[in-house]
Amino acid sequence: DFDLIIRGGYILDGTGGEAFEADIGISGNYIKEIGQILSVRGKSVIEAKDLVVCPGFIDAHDHTDVELLANPKAESSIRQGITTLVSGNCGSSPFPVAEEIYEESKANLKELLQLDLTWRDINGFFSRLEEKGIALNYSTLVGQGAIRGAAMGFNDRPPSQKELEKMKKMVAENIEQGAVGLSTGLEYTPGSYAKADEIIELCRVAAQNGGVYATHMRDEGDKLIESLDESIEAARKTGVSLQISHYKIAYPRNWHKIDAALAKIEE
Ligand SMILES: [Zn+2]
Structure with missing residues (x-):
């Protein structure tokens, strides 16, 4: 039966x-x-x-990314009961691959994981996962760092209007093609080169396309409160659903801020 x-x-x-x-x-x-x-x-x-x-768990903060191609059984997740991943966190996703680091990325991938870089965008990456066959459900955010690198290189300066439009278009396209939203890693280059207003522009596009916003905030220690304000403002101004990744307060000297920080989120 x-x-x-x-x-x-x-x-x-x-x-x-x-x-x-x-x-x-x-x-x-x-x-x-x-x-x-x-x-x-x-x-x-x-x-x-x-x-x-019980139903499989969803790991909402996963960094498996390309490693899933090297280790498609994903046993470190499966054996914890995780059956769905949300990858592409902290501003970093395996796509889009910036032209200026394409050859370097290709060499690194070969050396570290014995994998061939055959994709440049989300569709190409999804195809590779499908070809490979993976043991769990995979979903991903698109990384703002990856987008910024691809749109304007690894430069510490504000984008031109044209570059900003390019990034917005990339956010929209990636979500349309299957990304569940946008992630930032504002403590890492090149994502950290973006100021708050640039992030807000991208969050607006994410929201318009039904995507969420997951952020590894600009600072998780001395400037935690300021970073929280920045994150919450992005959600308030654009209506995007906000997820603060690995929420914590670094260094004992900042631990006393926990109540104020939680109150901000509550509010
Ligand atoms: Zn992170």
């Missing part, structure tokens, strides 16, 4: 309800029945007594 039965586990179905003990009958890609199911009805049976059975 079923391809697979998972027997006798404690089911946490993800709705927030209490765990309950039951068997799960699966055929193809679908759960067909939950309840008391006889073992003989399954082509294969997994005994899950004393174990928890």
Whole structure:
């Protein structure tokens, strides 16, 4: 009757309800029945007594990126119960690849992971993942650092109007082609060369295209509060959904700011 039965586990179905003990009958890609199911009805049976059975976790802050091509089984995620990744965080995504570092990136990828760089954009990267076949669901943000590098090189200066338009177009295109939003890593070059107003422009485009905004803030220590203000302002002004990545306060001398920082988010 079923391809697979998972027997006798404690089911946490993800709705927030209490765990309950039951068997799960699966055929193809679908759960067909939950309840008391006889073992003989399954082509294969997994005994899950004393174990928890639940939907796969989503890792909302993943940096697997190109490594998924080198290690498509992603066991370090799978074995933690993670079945969906949100990659491309902290301003860094494997696409678009800036022309001026294409050859260098190609050489690095070969040396570090024995991989051939065959893509320049998100579509090319998705195709490679599809060809390879991966063990989990992959989604990705597009990195603002990657976009800035591709649009205007690795220069510490404000963009020209034309370069800004180019970046905005890239944000829109990447989201249209499957990115779930925009990420920044404002402690890393070249993303950090962007001032707040430039980020706001890009967030507006992300919001208009249904994307979220995940930020590794400009400062996670002495200027945490200022960085929080910058992040929240970007969301307020553009309506983009904001995620503050790996939220923390660095250095003991800043720890006392935690209440004020949390209050800002609450507000
Ligand atoms: Zn980060």
